[in-house]
Amino acid sequence: MKLYWSSRSPFVRKVMVFAHECGLAERIVCVRTVVAMTKPNVDLLPVNPTGKIPTLLLDDGSALYDSAVICEYLDSLHGGPRLFPESGPARWTALRRHALGNNLTDNLMLWRNETLRPQPQQSPEILAAFELKVRNAVAALEHEAAALAADPVSIGHVAIACALGYIDFRFAALDWRTGHDRIARWYETFARRPSMVLTAHVDQ
Ligand SMILES: N[C@@H](CCC(=O)N[C@@H](CS)C(=O)NCC(=O)O)C(=O)O
Missing domain, CATH: 3.40.30.10 (Glutaredoxin)
Known part of the structure; x- marks a missing residue:
């Protein structure tokens, strides 16, 4: 492939x-x-x-x-535990977390694209709206942290970790960990998994 x-x-x-x-x-x-x-x-x-x-x-x-x-x-290609749980509440929780991570990432990318436009063309309203939405998603994740830590790894965990990793990569100044100790701790643990270490962002 x-x-x-x-x-x-x-x-x-x-x-x-x-x-x-x-x-x-x-x-x-x-x-x-x-x-x-x-x-x-x-x-x-x-x-x-x-x-x-x-x-x-x-x-x-x-x-x-x-x-x-x-x-x-x-x-569908491997024989281990499914990262998309097949049914029941675990499935809907994983899919919702997947959507949360994906939509947070979408907002980060759109925000970044706005910041890359020539300064006079940037919209302060759009910039403020993305900052609010991103900060709001991080605040929501703070309430999700204990459950993330307790649940088996799923597509939701992966999407959320990649969204937080992208904040570190492109929006380090956002200082997202401040005031969000629980999701920061969850992320520090998840980010040590080989899957995360081996895929770290590089600006090249
Ligand atoms: N919903 C898509 C989003 C993919 C996406 O936005 N990819 C970006 C790079 S991270 C891209 O290809 N951008 C080029 C473009 O928007 O034309 C997915 O989950 O794969």
């Missing part, structure tokens, strides 16, 4: 953390792919019409996207 990949992308990282957690990382060949919201990658567009990474090219030539679909596909 070939993964259109970048060491800067939190959604790619989510897929690779997931692959390591499932013991499948060695079956994935990562191909460095440069994407930007404002500069479509013309080589990627025929494979993924939305031009986004992660995109997974399977051995039969078909492609899978987006990160949620790729992770669920990977979950």
